Amino acid sequence: MYKILVTDGISDTGLKSLFDHPHFVVERQPTLPTVELKNIIGDYDALIVRSQTKVTEELLEAADKLRVIARAGVGVDNIDVNAATRKGIIVINAPGANTIAATEHTLAMMLSLARKIPQAHEKTVSGIWDRNSFKGVELYKKTLGVIGMGKIGVEVAKRAKSFGMNILGFDPYLTEERANKLGITKASLDIIAQESDFITVHTPLTNDTRGLINDEYLRKTKKGVRFVNCARGGIIDEKALVRAIQEGHVAGAALDVFEKEPVANPELLQNPNIIVTPHLGASTVEAQEKVAEEVSAEIIEIFEKQSIQNAVNMPQMSGETQAKLQPYLLLGDQMGQLVVQLLKGNAPAKIEINYYGDLIGEDTELLTRTLLKGILSYHLSDSVNLINVLHLLKEQGVSYNVQKNATNKGFANYMELSVSQGKDSAKVGATVLNGYGARIVKINQYRIDIKPEKHLLYVKHQDMPGMIGKVGSLLGDYQINIGTMQVGRTTIGGEAIMCLTLDKKVDANVLRALTLIDGLNEAQLLELASVDSFEAGRVKPQKVESI
Numbered sequence: 325m326y327k328i329l330v331t332d333g334i335s336d337t338g339l340k341s342l343f344d345h346p347h348f349v350v351e352r353q354p355t356l357p358t359v360e361l362k363n364i365i366g367d368y369d370a371l372i373v374r375s376q377t378k379v380t381e382e383l384l385e386a387a388d389k390l391r392v393i394a395r396a397g398v399g400v401d402n403i404d405v406n407a408a409t410r411k412g413i414i415v416i417n418a419p420g421a422n423t424i425a426a427t428e429h430t431l432a433m434m435l436s437l438a439r440k441i442p443q444a445h446e447k448t449v450s451g452i453w454d455r456n457s458f459k460g461v462e463l464y465k466k467t468l469g470v471i472g473m474g475k476i477g478v479e480v481a482k483r484a485k486s487f488g489m490n491i492l493g494f495d496p497y498l499t500e501e502r503a504n505k506l507g508i509t510k511a512s513l514d515i516i517a518q519e520s521d522f523i524t525v526h527t528p529l530t531n532d533t534r535g536l537i538n539d540e541y542l543r544k545t546k547k548g549v550r551f552v553n554c555a556r557g558g559i560i561d562e563k564a565l566v567r568a569i570q571e572g573h574v575a576g577a578a579l580d581v582f583e584k585e586p587v588a589n590p591e592l593l594q595n596p597n598i599i600v601t602p603h604l605g606a607s608t609v610e611a612q613e614k615v616a617e618e619v620s621a622e623i624i625e626i627f628e629k630q631s632i633q634n635a636v637n638m639p640q641m642s643g644e645t646q647a648k649l650q651p652y653l654l655l656g657d658q659m660g661q662l663v664v665q666l667l668k669g670n671a672p673a674k675i676e677i678n679y680y681g682d683l684i685g686e687d688t689e690l691l692t693r694t695l696l697k698g699i700l701s702y703h704l705s706d707s708v709n710l711i712n713v714l715h716l717l718k719e720q721g722v723s724y725n726v727q728k729n730a731t732n733k734g735f736a737n738y739m740e741l742s743v744s745q746g747k748d749s750a751k752v753g754a755t756v757l758n759g760y761g762a763r764i765v766k767i768n769q770y771r772i773d774i775k776p777e778k779h780l781l782y783v784k785h786q787d788m789p790g791m792i793g794k795v796g797s798l799l800g801d802y803q804i805n806i807g808t809m810q811v812g813r814t815t816i817g818g819e820a821i822m823c824l825t826l827d828k829k830v831d832a833n834v835l836r837a838l839t840l841i842d843g844l845n846e847a848q849l850l851e852l853a854s855v856d857s858f859e860a861g862r863v864k865p866q867k868v869e870s871i
């Protein structure tokens with residue numbers, strides 16, 4: 325049973341799939357301060373929040389079971405994503421689910437700003453019929469600068485066009501071609517400043533966008549410009565904005581979001597040219613159902629199927645790519661486990677991953693993380709997962725390098741994983757054979773062909789007659805059934821290897837007895853996590869014995 329904690333006001337209808345699911349228990353704590361949240365967070369497997377709950381590093385320190393933080397919305401600036409990543413916690417959001425709500429709110433704010441609707445409403449309900457103080461301006465034929473042409477920016481631009489506005493768009497990802505298709509003009513920030521009558525921001529709050537609209541930028545803007553911010557407080561520097569409005573350079577602003585929420589700054593709240601709403605951009609019935617539905621569905625997928633769609637701290641990839649990579653993921657994890665065991669207890673200092681064949685055309689980031697996790701999980705156990713593996717690798721000072729090779733290794737697809745520590749090194753090569761499944765086809769310098777199974781016996785011996793029989797009969801004496809056996813050698817009569825799949829684990833006595841066979845130099849038991857225990861996030865390999 326997985327326990328889900330829901331803080332902030334999240335739609336019951338949207339959470340229905342979780343409420344109805346037999347494997348999940350949902351508990352609500354909508355108003356708990358962070359300090360108290362810290363006392364209970366240790367009990368939960370997943371946390372669902374909106375923008376109000378601050379998911380800090382301190383809170384996460386107490387979150388020992390937490391595997392998923394779900395943001396029922398878009399912006400994750402209230403979540404310490406780095407701290408979550410270090411702890412191996414997946415952070416997901418619901419991109420797109422509130423796009424229309426935020427878009428419509430932006431348009432509502434722009435129209436309200438242009439026609440002073442909130443000010444006029446307030447006066448009218450107070451009993452004063454004032455038809456002189458609220459002369460507005462039209463949007464028609466005005467220029468709107470849209471900074472951040474992502475999902476919301478684009479929808480705002482489309483709707484503003486229907487008001488007869490001329491649109492200038494700025495976004496590092498906006499191409500000329502896309503701008504033409506949207507019927508807008510791709511512009512620089514400076515051109516937007518010089519030409520816009522209205523400027524609306526739709527970027528996330530990042531180090532780059534904090535204070536993007538500051539004193540210096542405001543000085544470049546056209547006199548009488550009006551600003552809308554329904555994205556994040558802090559993108560427009562509030563002090564600079566108030567100054568520019570007081571000086572009469574900026575005509576007004578409509579703000580839904582603030583540097584500090586709830587907003588208390590009287591300079592903003594009492595300025596007659598600034599209209600405000602309390603972070604309502606996503607607050608529609610439809611958007612709230614949709615964000616909650618999306619994160620609920622994803623939480624179920626993550627816990628039940630280990631499939632992740634919208635993680636902000638994991639590589640994003642299409643369903644098609646995920647499906648293509650699926651057969652390689654378990655194999656990749658097993659290769660990692662195998663190669664580190666071949667280093668005999670040493671932790672690798674360097675890791676080399678090489679992809680060949682069909683794999684070079686794929687987005688292999690997830691596969692790379694899986695291979696690396698397989699390696700690290702041997703020493704770090706289940707504290708390592710696909711989320712924190714790169715961070716842990718860095719922390720351990722292990723370097724890794726990935727190469728995609730155009731050369732062919734004789735297989736339609738092939739991956740090779742090499743690890744080294746000082747003068748010790750180990751290598752495992754593997755492929756997925758169409759119709760036959762995963763195969764380990766190389767161990768160190770030896771070519772072999774084995775299906776990865778839970779218990780493997782790796783033997784180094786002299787290449788001479790009778791060795792296979794001796795190993796086979798000794799294992800038989802101990803009632804150990806052999807599934808498959810493969811031998812490999814590089815020169816006749818030189819050192820050779822045997823790799824056997826066994827039906828059960830062999831103990832140290834058997835390994836010792838094997839090394840007493842004349843000509844047998846080394847026997848090592850290799851253990852792989854079974855298919856059943858493979859989860860995208862966690863694999864628990866056993867430590868190996870080797871003689």
Ligand SMILES: NC(=O)C1=CN([C@@H]2O[C@H](COP(=O)(O)OP(=O)(O)OC[C@H]3O[C@@H](n4cnc5c(N)ncnc54)[C@H](O)[C@@H]3O)[C@@H](O)[C@H]2O)C=CC1
Pocket residue numbers: 398399400419420422423426471472473474475476477494495496497526527528529530532533554555556580581603604605606607
């Ligand atoms: N007021 C509210 O209740 C809501 C606020 N939001 C906020 O709106 C913002 C935009 O959301 P979406 O459009 O869904 O996100 P999105 O990810 O689709 O778009 C963001 C765009 O900003 C662009 N960008 C990033 N840095 C930039 C920079 N320095 N200059 C120009 N563009 C830059 C990105 O390239 C991207 O295209 C987010 O901050 C989100 O949190 C979203 C929903 C509701």
Ligand SMILES: O=C(O)C(=O)COP(=O)(O)O
Pocket residue numbers: 374375376396397398399400422603604605606607
């Ligand atoms: O989705 C976003 O980024 C929002 O800002 C919406 O915030 P909320 O979920 O309404 O607290």
